[in-house]
């Protein structure tokens with residue numbers, strides 16, 4: 245029997261399990277509270293429990309697995325969770341199809357109504373049937389049918405005409421031109437029942453896709469999918485290191501991203517009863533690394549000082565150029581990043597929250613492994629990014645996980661010292677997410693379980709000494725259905741470092757623009773973590789400046805909202821572009837007394 249503890253990490257949900265004995269990954273998943281499809285009950289005969297081993301080994305391929313690989317049920321890099329036995333540190337990726345219940349990924353934001361001003365329109369074409377007296381070419385025929393319409397360039401003309409030749413003949417010389425401004429980019433035999441476009445927010449953890457009606461701005465369907473790049477690292481720097489291994493690695497990340505987006509688009513279109521190639525326009529935002537992977541751009545410069553992007557202006561490219569599934573000839577609007585670590589998702593967030601429209605003093609924060617912060621004062625908007633790490637997403641925390649069903653999202657300690665936990669979705673709790681960790685640290689501080697230096701007080705009866713004499717505080721005791729969940733001194737140290745990174749970024753921006761806490765009129769927090777975060781506790785542990793709680797607002801996926809607005813309106817694109825030019829980027833590492841700000845930041 246192997247008594248040496250080892251850990252199994254399940255991605256993309258970020259749950260970790262400590263084991264001491266060899267175990268099948270199906271059993272380990274069950275112990276961690278993750279339900280995988282297992283129609284055959286773990287006999288290796290249904291092929292439903294597929295997953296990919298990202299790190300570690302495991303027992304050799306079994307006969308059942310060989311059969312499923314030969315039959316194409318298992319991909320070449322996949323294993324069956326019920327067949328593989330692991331006994332050392334292992335990291336696995338579970339594809340969406342293997343989860344018994346779909347993972348809930350936040351996609352909703354506060355969408356601001358705007359006047360729809362899409363450049364896409366459909367025009368009827370009444371063509372002349374050519375005869376010997378009038379032997380019109382198709383190209384000439386189409387141009388004559390609508391004098392003000394034309395092709396953008398010869399390449400587009402070629403693509404449109406290849407397809408149009410059959411359509412106009414079978415349509416008895418009646419057709420419909422799909423146009424972007426004056427440019428025809430596709431010809432259809434019948435008028436499409438909907439004029440649609442797709443907005444996408446590519447996050448490091450999840451990709452949010454929205455199918456929108458370009459005629460009235462309505463959202464027709466929404467789909468959130470895990471970002472498959474997570475198989476190559478939870479944080480951006482690890483993925484950049486992988487991309488730097490060569491152009492094939494970079495292309496692989498691009499292909500993974502496109503496959504995930506295209507699958508999401510197919511799902512959106514199928515739910516709306518239209519063909520998967522119906523999208524006539526796109527808008528895609530993401531952090532700078534996601535932007536570069538999307539465009540298959542070399543990303544080496546993002547990983548090395550001075551961290552410059554290859555592209556920082558918006559692009560309006562042919563969607564098929566990057567492999568997007570849409571109507572032939574459709575285009576994709578891709579806003580430019582602000583800096584190496586401040587992406588177009590941050591721009592979309594600030595745009596959707598109308599930064600720059602008034603002179604109010606406002607702070608905008610998007611908390612993630614890389615936290616982007618912007619402070620507006622008068623006409624100035626200054627942004628920065630800070631490496632807050634993945635602790636708030638549950639990484640490097642013993643019972644940490646992302647904000648997903650089964651995660652403890654809120655914790656309070658009652659007057660009689662009992663710990664009360666709120667769990668997302670159904671119990672039993674499977675782990676604790678960032679907002680829960682933040683709550684418990686604040687509550688332990690309030691009740692004296694944590695001292696002023698952030699150390700668990702061994703004199704408190706609830707604090708115990710665990711392996712390697714690490715102090716820990718139990719939150720939930722184990723029972724038949726529930727594993728024990730606790731928070732250790734190591735976990736607390738990780739969170740203090742993360743909150744220190746965020747607070748020092750905020751403090752430096754405030755110092756730079758000479759803003760005091762009491763001057764701040766509003767703090768707006770974007771992202772999944774922000775939706776669960778309790779602002780009171782965030783202030784108590786010193787992560788946010790002390791302002792009235794009524795002036796702190798969580799806005800969900802505001803980057804997705806901004807992308808939707810830019811998809812629907814050309815005016816919005818111009819305004820966002822104008823905003824991008826106004827945002828000043830501040831490099832924290834070069835700011836005077838940066839170290840002092842960081843030391844203050846990690847304090848309670």
Ligand code: FES
Nearest residue numbers: 282288290291326
């Ligand atoms: S549970 Fe059926 S093959 Fe693994």
